[in-house]
Structures are given as structure tokens and as C-alpha cells.
Amino acid sequence: MTESILFNAIVFLAGAVICVPLAKKVGLSSVLGYLFAGVLIGPYLLGFVGEEGQDILHFAEFGVVMMLFLIGLEIEPKNFWNMRKTILGMGGAQVIGTMLLSFLMFDLMGFDWKVSLTISMAVALSSTAITLQTLKEKGLFETTYGASSFSILLFQDIIVIFMLGALPLLSNIDESALGAEVEADHASLLDNLPLGLQTLAIILSVVSIVVAGRYLFVPMLRKVANTRVRELLTASALLIVLGISLLMELVGLSPALGAFLGGVVLATSEFKHELESTLEPFKDLLLGLFFMAVGASIDFMVIKENPLGVGGVLMAVIALKAVVLFLVGALFRLKLDQRLLLTVGLAQIGEFAFVLLSFAFQLNILSATQMDTMLVVTALTMVMTPILGILNERLVLPRVGTKESEKRPIDHIAKQHKVILVGFGHFGSTVGRFLRSHGIEATILDFDSNRVDLLRKMGFEVYYGDATRIDLLESAGIAEAKILISALDDPNSTLKLMKMVKKRYPHLELMVRVKNRYEAFELFDMGIENVYRETLDTSVRLASDVLSKMGFRKYTLYRQAQNFIKLDEQSMRRLAKERPKDEKEYIFRVREEIAQQERVMEEDWQRGIYQNDNHWDSEQMRLADEATKKKT
């Protein structure tokens, strides 16, 4: 079989495209869909993917890194600091409890203590990918269950560093005799340095992420944004995440952890929403790939050889993890339904186990059979937990009272406003300032990063991004907004935005700046009534001032100007209905615009010079008086 990249890509993509919608259709999570797709295309069913499954798994782990970066983006440093107790407390309790129990279990099963300890380390970890993906898909991120899961996973991400560091100490063979193989696989620049320097390097690299986030990433993103080439921003976002990952790997830290940190640092920057919407598709694809690779890596030969053994360990591990999680939940006073969700949600062995187990095998702690068995068990737990989750949700939870939907304090989008203001140029900023002077703080979106930066310094809440992308609008809270103001300069962007918003959020009140009457016509056609021509009021005001300098009275001009604007608005709306609708071609539009202009002028002419306004005109009364006197 020709194992070209193209062929592999097609297999994976087709697997995803077929299996995930099927899973969704029968009410399963997408994670399960991906896992089954993996099993399906794996070596034991269709056989499209063979040994390279492991490599793909390694590559796809990058999806987890990206996910943590995105999660970091949603957590402002202040909130992260507030979570420290939960992270240490819950995470610590979970890891220690699980390790203890599983060590006892494997020890009782007659394994060597080193083997038991190694396996217990792997078992203590849960799958960040599966858990967080499920949380997000079900919108449970904001519950106590979500927060607890996240805290525990974060702690595991940190503790895994120490586990990897401790493994060589358990090794039966002399470390120096390990040979180049291990070195190559787990090379860290620091291995040859004394412990003190290693620690220093680790601290330095963490500090450098924080500093770079502030003083390197943000200025870089601004520069890139200035070029207004959209894909460059995507490239920089990827560059940041990859750079952090590389740095972390060099000093032997978990890339996921580093990415998370990078995300937290950037959470307060104006690029937050843009980064989110840029990286989201990459993350989703890579995670999907990761789940498929997990599915494909399940070695059915191992199961076939020892079905009872594998099944037994699988059951035991899940039960054991569940018990510890349930107890931790109780210890931290989670409500019963939240506790059950946590129990089932984190009861799998995580992706870090793949790394730990193969490392332990290289270190000669585990035998090939032990590793294979545990790898299969790990993959199977990943498959099992979403299934158990469904059982829990459908059979158990309905019996333990109402679902809790309390809000966590760790709120991601800082403030959800009722008004969204798109475009903060000369027009939009005036709108924003006037609203602000009335205590209305709109959520502002703008595509000019310099301006965004400046305005943020002035205390405006401005987000950077292309507002014609629905995902950005959604993260800015369009679903909760009452009014959306479009102050965009470019007519095409305005139209694009309006079409999209009108379709997705038909009840949102739209207030739109337009260039001229022709742009207004298109919005009328879409049923948008609140249309503001940017030049109308200003040009009438200028004309009024000219007339005033020529000796016309200001108050009269003021009244006439208001009258003029009112009549012009009326005639525009009337003409909008009269104009031919199907003539969309440019040549017709030009002709139409000239015709329009002609009609407007004609109407002005018919109205004449402000003769309608006879108010307060004593001369008229005098003439009328004289006329009556002459008659009598």
C-alpha cells in the first residue's frame, strides 16, 4: 500500500467526516465519533492506518497544546491566581489518592513495586483532551464540575513534569548505559546541567514566556495586524504557540503547560478574540486527529490474547479513578450531581500516559507486554469514559435532582454588554464617546490595532478583530446584545456584516452607518430601517453656515436644515421602493444613480425656495389685513 501523506490525510479526513456526524446524529459526543473513526480506519478493521498511528498520535498531541493555549486565553491572570487553592487542593488530592490506590492494586496483583509505581503514575493522569472537549461541547465549562475538572487537569499537567523526571530513578539499568536511543527521544538541553541550574532554566523559561507575552507577542501582533494581511495573523498565532512549545520541550517542561501560560499572558490583550477565532479550527482539527490516532492505536491483538486480563485492569482502573474522584468531590463539597459528573468525566487515563509508558519501557522499567497492555487499557479508558458519561447523564443524573447551572466567578469574556459597536474610526469613536458619556459602555470591535491599543489606554473596552466574522462577534457576546451599531467605513464589509447578522440574529436591533443613499437602498431591501448616511447632516450644516455668513438668520436656517434632512430621508425611502430591483450590473447602477440624483434635484426644485415657512411672518398678516380693509 502506498502510504503517501495525501492518502493518509484522505483516510483521516474521510473517517472524521463520516463518523462524527453519525455520532452526533445518535446523540453521542464528537469525541466518541473520532475515536470510533480511528478504530475503523485502524490496523485491525479496515487497515488503512498501520504502525504510523503512533507518529500521528505524537503529532496530534499538538492539538492538546493548542487547546491549553486557548483555555489560557479565556483565563485572566487574576482569575488564575484565584484558582490556585483549587488547583493545588483538588489536583493534589486526586493525584495522590489515585496513585496510592492503584499502587496498592498493582502491588497486590504481584507486580514489582517499580512497575506498580510507574503504572500508578500513568493511571493518576486524566485526559485533558477528552475532558475539556466534552466540557466545551456540552457548555459545562462554567459549572463547578467544569472548574474542578480544569483545576485537576492543570495540576496533572504540572505534576507530569516531576513524574518524567522521577522515572529514570526507578530504572533498573544504569542511566549512562541507556544509550543514544533514549537520549534522542527525550533529549532536553538541560540533562547535563546540575540540578540547580536546571531549576533556574525552568524558572527563566517560564518568566520569559510571561515577559515575551507582554513585550514581544503583543507588539509583534500589532505590527502584523498593520499589514492587514489576514493569514499573517494566523501564521503569527501558530508561531507563538509553536515557539512556546519548543522552548518548553527544550527545558523539559510540558508544552501544554507552557502554552497555557502563554494564553493567560495574552488573555488581557486586545488580540484575545482574534487569536481565539484564528486558532480554534486548527485546534479542533488536531484534536480530532488526536482522538482518531488514539482509536487507531488500540492493539486488538493484545486484547485477543488476554481479554480477561485487559478487561479486568480496564474495569479496575476506571473504578479506582472514579472512587478517588468521587471522594475528592465530596471533600471539596461538590453537589451530588456535579460530583457524579466529575467522577465519570475524569475517570480515564490521559494522553500523558502514552508518553510516560513508552518512556518507562525505554528505561526498562516496564516489559513490552506490560507496556502494550497498559497502552491498550489507556486507549480503552478513553473510549469508555464518554460512553459512561452518556450512561451517567441518561440513567443516573435524572435521579439525583436538578442539574446545577451556577456560574463560576472565573468568567472568560470580561463583560457582556448590551450594545456592540463595530468599527471605531472617526465615525464609530464619536458614537462610542457619546454613548459612554451616558454611561453606556459598548463592546467595541475594530480592525486597526494601533487604534485599539490607543483606545484601550484611554480606558475604552476595544477588541481587535475582523467583525465580519461571526465567531468573533459571538465571542464578543452578540447573542446577548440588544443593539448592534455598524460604523464600518467599507460598504462591502457593512453589507457582509449586515447580511450575516440579519440571518443569524434576526431580532437584534441594527443601527447602520452608510456612505450614501445607494448603500442605504441595499439595506432597506434587507429590511433594515435604522440607516444613517454619514454625510447628510454634516453637509447640510456646512451649507447652513455658509448661508448664515451670507446674512441668513440662523434660526431660520436651523429649521430649514431640519426640514431639508427630513424631506430628504422621506424622498430616499420613497425612491428606494420605486427603483428597479433587478438591475444589479454596474452599468445599470451608474445610470440609476444619475437618475436618482436627477429626481432628487427635481423634487428640490418643486419645493422651491423656502416659501412654505410663513410662521411668525407679520408682513403676511399685514397684507391680509390690508386686503380685508380694501374690501370693506
Place this chain on the structure above:
Amino acid sequence: MNSILILFAHPKFEQSRTNKALVRRIESVEGLTFHDLYERYPDFHIDISYEKELLAGHDIVIWHHPMYWYSCPPLLKQWIDLVLEYGWAYGPKGTALKAKKCLNVITTGGTRALYCAEGRNHYSVNEFLRPFEQTARLCGMEYLPPFAVMGTHELTDAELERETCKYEKTIRLLQQGGSSSDLKACDLLNDVPDLN
């Protein structure tokens, strides 16, 4: 010499023959500030602190306006509502206008004969101007009888010329600060013996 502030309110000044003549006659008199409210505040957005400053800097305040429906044009009412603030113009600490003099200068379409118990309008202009009189009194100002150019529809050019002349004389008389009791003895300043 008393300084005079004329607060002029006419929404269609350009079409008022009488007021154009009156204003042209007095606007450049020395020691007099002619303040055209409708030209200054076409959007009715009155600069209150500026108005207070003007008031504080003058001894005599004249509300010059046409009579519309037995009262003043809306901008002048707006001016009274906004500028004569509690605690400044009236009330316990409102002494800013104390001892200033105040009067209306008005133009009416109808003749003086129409403004009496027997006439179509039933009341004299003095009676119609009671709200202004009381406003001035509440602000501690001394309210003088109005100067009124009446029957403007029927005024001949010669008659109009006579009235504008009398307006200027009245202004000058006020500037010199004649005795108030002499002025108050008449219904209208137009009747003051010195002017005729």
C-alpha cells in the same frame, strides 16, 4: 450711566419690518449690549453661564420681543426657565439680579385700542405682561412699565420712524437713570412726558 442689556427674541426677525427698524436704531448705541437670542441659540441650546455673566455686567435688562399669543416667543421663555436659576436669581441666596431694573419692549399687531376691557383682547398689555413683572419682582429687580409699539400692521413709515425715535430716546433716558417713580407713573414708557 446705566448699562443696558437688550435680550432680543424674534424667530423671524428678517421679515419683521417694525423690529428691523427698531433694532437698527438702537443696536449701536454706546453702553448698550444688543443680544440676539435666536441668532445666538438657533438650536435653543442656551449657554447659561455666559448669560449669567452678561446679566451680572449690566444694570438694566430689557426683554425685547414681539407679542405672540399674548406672550413672548418660546426661546425667551426658555431663556427665563434656564438662566434665572434658583439660588442665583431667586431663592435665599439668589441675589445676583437684586436692584437691577427690568422691562419689556414689545411689538403688537393689534392697536392699543384693542388692548383694553372694551377691545377684542380684553386686557391691557400691562396685564398680559404680569408674568414678566412677577418674574422680575421675584428676582428682586425693579420692573418698569413696558415700551410698546402697537398696531404694527397699520403703521405708516412716518409713524414707524416716530416710534423708533422714541425707542432711542427711551433707551437714553434709562441710561441717564431718571427717577423710577416718574417712569412708573405711566402705563407705557411711550407716554413718559420727557419723550414727547
